[in-house]
Amino acid sequence: MHEGSKKIYLATPPMIWSIGVRALEFRNLCWNGFLLRVPWEARLVREGGNAKTGSMRIEAESYFFEVKWEEVQPKKIKPLSEVVSAFIEKLEKESKRKIPFRAKRQANVFNHDALFMSVKTDVEERVYFWYCEESLRVMTILFAFRSLNPASRTIMKQVLDSIRCHGEETNLWTVLETEFEVPSSFLLTERKLMVGRTHLLFLEQKFSPFTQRRREILFDYFSMANVQFESYLKDLNKWVEKWYLKDLKKRYRGMKFEVPAEEKISTHIALIKKGRGRGGFTTRKFALYTNVTWYCEDLNRIYSVTTSEHVARPLGAKLRIDEETFEDFSKEFISKVKCH
Numbered sequence: 317m318h319e320g321s322k323k324i325y326l327a328t329p330p331m332i333w334s335i336g337v338r339a340l341e342f343r344n345l346c347w348n349g350f351l352l353r354v355p356w357e358a359r360l361v362r363e364g365g366n367a368k369t370g371s372m373r374i375e376a377e378s379y380f381f382e383v384k385w386e387e388v389q390p391k392k393i394k395p396l397s398e399v400v401s402a403f404i405e406k407l408e409k410e411s412k413r414k415i416p417f418r419a420k421r422q423a424n425v426f427n428h429d430a431l432f433m434s435v436k437t438d439v440e441e442r443v444y445f446w447y448c449e450e451s452l453r454v455m456t457i458l459f460a461f462r463s464l465n466p467a468s469r470t471i472m473k474q475v476l477d478s479i480r481c482h483g484e485e486t487n488l489w490t491v492l493e494t495e496f497e498v499p500s501s502f503l504l505t506e507r508k509l510m511v512g513r514t515h516l517l518f519l520e521q522k523f524s525p526f527t528q529r530r531r532e533i534l535f536d537y538f539s540m541a542n543v544q545f546e547s548y549l550k551d552l553n554k555w556v557e558k559w560y561l562k563d564l565k566k567r568y569r570g571m572k573f574e575v576p577a578e579e580k581i582s583t584h585i586a587l588i589k590k591g592r593g594r595g596g597f598t599t600r601k602f603a604l605y606t607n608v609t610w611y612c613e614d615l616n617r618i619y620s621v622t623t624s625e626h627v628a629r630p631l632g633a634k635l636r637i638d639e640e641t642f643e644d645f646s647k648e649f650i651s652k653v654k655c656h
């Protein structure tokens with residue numbers, strides 16, 4: 317995953333830490349309601365779940381760290397010491413032996429009281445546990461280093477000092493150099509992170525007695541565009557029709573687009589396609605779509621982002637989507653995408 321990525325600096329230069337002759341540079345990694353700064357060389361290699369319950373593993377050559385979170389309702393909070401015991405039990409069960417842990421002491425992560433523990437397995441492990449009462453999640457972050465030295469201590473300190481586990485109405489997401497904001501009511505429900513293509517779907521659902529309403533943000537980009545789609549880069553409408561529309565129509569049945577328009581998105585000219593869809597027999601369905609497609613020369617990628625709103629009601633009931641609100645939502649989302 318993420319191979320072949322170029323090291324490209326974001327608009328804000330990464331913080332530089334000098335350790336002797338070695339310099340460690342950090343960048344933002346934002347995923348499922350977490351913001352942390354990780355070394356440039358570290359990559360998100362595995363992730364799962366959503367903002368409520370999930371995990372991610374970030375890895376470099378000589379270390380990795382794992383963040384896990386689990387939703388807990390305030391009434392069901394257990395003391396952290398119980399969370400730690402369960403953690404050790406699981407570790408011992410997995411490795412089928414007793415795990416010696418050394419220190420267990422109080423710590424602090426992003427103003428939350430935390431418990432810290434050091435464990436000696438084949439590697440040096442440092443684990444932090446805390447409960448975030450703002451996002452109602454129990455958090456665990458585990459660092460594993462081959463050996464502890466000033467550089468590994470700096471990495472740990474920088475990651476811990478930078479962690480933001482709650483706070484905003486929108487969650488920042490980063491996929492390598494690309495950054496965008498998704499309202500925190502949306503959950504990541506689909507992902508494919510492959511060489512050549514990155515695909516993420518965010519979903520917000522609202523139910524009321526007779527109506528189902530949902531909004532989606534479908535975020536796709538295709539890498540190495542000048543190799544994959546050379547003759548299509550000058551005509552994005554052709555690209556959409558040849559390479560993308562089929563996928564989109566499979567997902568959104570009954571979708572029809574109007575005549576496309578062009579608009580400037582950051583430094584790129586983007587193709588905007590607006591559409592709507594109707595359908596259903598026993599349940600009536602109506603949807604609005606905005607698809608924005610552009611070619612980013614800087615990273616040699618084609619981005620195609622589709623926002624949509626869907627409403628379904630039983631036959632005979634009126635269907636309505638506030639088009640202006642939907643348009644504002646789409647515009648707001650697109651305006652915050654930083655592709656390179």
Ligand SMILES: [Zn+2]
Nearest residue numbers: 448450481482
């Ligand atoms: Zn928090």
Ligand SMILES: [Zn+2]
Nearest residue numbers: 612614655656
């Ligand atoms: Zn760009």
